[in-house]
Amino acid sequence: xxxxxxxxxxIRIRDGHVSERPDTLVAEEPLEIRLNGKPLAxxxxxxxxxxxxxxxxxxxxxxxxxxDELQTIVYCAGATADGTNTxxxxxxxxxxxxxxxxxxxxxxVYTTSSCGLCGKASLDxxxxxxxxxxxxxxxxxxxxxLLASLPDxxxxxxxVFDRTGGLHGAALFSEEGDLxxxxxxxxxxxxxxxxxxxALQNGDLPLSRVILLVSGRASFELAQKAVMAGIPVLAAVxxxxxxxxxxxxxxxxxxxxxxxxxxxNVYAGDHRVVLRAEAxxx
Numbered sequence: 001x002x003x004x005x006x007x008x009x010x011i012r013i014r015d016g017h018v019s020e021r022p023d024t025l026v027a028e029e030p031l032e033i034r035l036n037g038k039p040l041a042x043x044x045x046x047x048x049x050x051x052x053x054x055x056x057x058x059x060x061x062x063x064x065x066x067x068d069e070l071q072t073i074v075y076c077a078g079a080t081a082d083g084t085n086t087x088x089x090x091x092x093x094x095x096x097x098x099x100x101x102x103x104x105x106x107x108x109v110y111t112t113s114s115c116g117l118c119g120k121a122s123l124d125x126x127x128x129x130x131x132x133x134x135x136x137x138x139x140x141x142x143x144x145x146l147l148a149s150l151p152d153x154x155x156x157x158x159x160v161f162d163r164t165g166g167l168h169g170a171a172l173f174s175e176e177g178d179l180x181x182x183x184x185x186x187x188x189x190x191x192x193x194x195x196x197x198x199a200l201q202n203g204d205l206p207l208s209r210v211i212l213l214v215s216g217r218a219s220f221e222l223a224q225k226a227v228m229a230g231i232p233v234l235a236a237v238x239x240x241x242x243x244x245x246x247x248x249x250x251x252x253x254x255x256x257x258x259x260x261x262x263x264x265n266v267y268a269g270d271h272r273v274v275l276r277a278e279a280x281x282x
Contacts, residue, residue, distance in 0.1 A: 003027045009224070025222040026167050028186045033057060034076065034091040041216075046167065046185045047087070049194040050075075053185075054090045056197030059205070060225045062101055062129030064096070067203045070093045099128065123250055132230030134252040136272075140175045140209055140232050142254075143234065143274040148262050150213050151237050157182045158215075162191035169215040170195055172207065180210060188216045189225065196229045206230025213237075220256055223247045233261050233272060240267055 011025040026046055031068040033041045033054045045053060051073040076089040094100070150173060157179065158169045170191035171182040183194035192214065199205055212226050212234040218236035220243040226234045227247065234248070235256040245267045248255035254269030266273050 003029065011273050015042070019161055025188055029088055032089045034089065035063065036093055037091060043190060045187060045190045049183060049198070050090055052089070052183075052194045052197035052201065053190055054092050054197065055200050056193030056195065056225075058092060059196050059200055060193060060228050062131065062202060065205060067200055067205075069098045070200065072174040093212070118138060120198075123247055126224050126227055126247060128252070129225055132208070132228070134208075134227065134230060134232050136208050136232045139272050140211070140254075141274050142211060142233060142264070142272055143177060144264065146177045147211075147235060147256065147259060147264060150211070150215065150235065151215075153179060154182065154213055154215060158184055171213050172199075173211040173213060175209055175211065179240065184234075188214050189219075189221050192222055192225045196225060199229065208232060212233060215258075217241070218244050218255060220244045223253060223255065227251045227253055233269070 001108045004027055005024050006027050007022045008025055010021060012019050012021055022254040028044055029044050029047055030042050031050060031053065033043070034041060035058070039055065043053075044055070054073055055064060055070060064070055073090055073092050074207055076091050117222050150171075154169050154171045157171065158167065162172070167184040167186060168188035168191050169182060169184050170188060172180040172195055174180055181195055181198060183191045183198075185194065186192040192212070196207075199207055206213070206229060208230050210231055213230045214222055214233045215237055218234060218240035220241055222236070223234060223244040224247065231253070232253040235254070237259050238257065240257040241257055245255060247253070248268035252269060254272040255267045256264050256273070258265045
């Protein structure tokens with residue numbers, strides 16, 4: 001609720017000169033997500049787009065897949081002992097008739113990269129809960145020059161990053177390269193959930209003709225979120241994890257890492273990437 005940044009005193013040292021000044025920092029606060037009144041998860045996030053974040057998280061968990069499955073999302077009044085509203089607790093109420101999966105087990109299997117379970121179990125969990133098989137027909141086709149232009153466009157659109165230097169960004173682009181949506185958060189997974197949650201609320205799932213770009217590395221968790229939203233292309237400016245690559249190969253996701261300038265690595269789904277030589281020959 002407007003607490004995207006906060007001010008703190010800092011002692012600045014530059015070339016031996018010491019000065020005291022206020023500094024703008026990105027806000028980080030916990031958000032508890034409740035499902036039909038029951039606590040489900042807590043994530044550290046940058047306040048803002050909390051309802052979209054909760055909705056996107058539930059898409060990633062396989063709970064929601066369409067706008068009509070979501071009845072309401074509200075902040076929980078009286079979330080503290082003194083009855084005040086901290087705006088750090090949201091309750092998501094599903095529509096009547098929505099069947100909830102056994103998400104407790106699934107979350108332990110595949111939501112965190114430190115869960116300690118085997119990669120096959122994580123891949124199986126996504127396979128069994130994904131609602132939107134990546135089936136872009138005809139396949140999205142993206143040229144390397146278009147891909148190379150996306151990180152600068154993401155960076156230019158990161159308004160809060162310009163003030164703090166401490167936020168991850170995630171953006172959706174059309175296959176023609178048009179910027180469709182951008183979200184920022186202290187956690188890159190939260191930024192992606194905010195994108196997906198907004199798409200759910202707008203009735204735009206599955207996101208079968210878009211490119212998802214993230215400002216950091218491509219973890220298994222981010223690849224999982226892309227797959228759960230039906231996104232065919234995930235690009236990251238840094239490295240992917242081995243399990244992210246395995247998941248991409250398993251599901252047909254195009255996964256691109258180290259997207260920096262004109263250089264990039266295509267780890268899976270290269271049939272969607274138009275190489276320069278191919279473009280010349282065509």
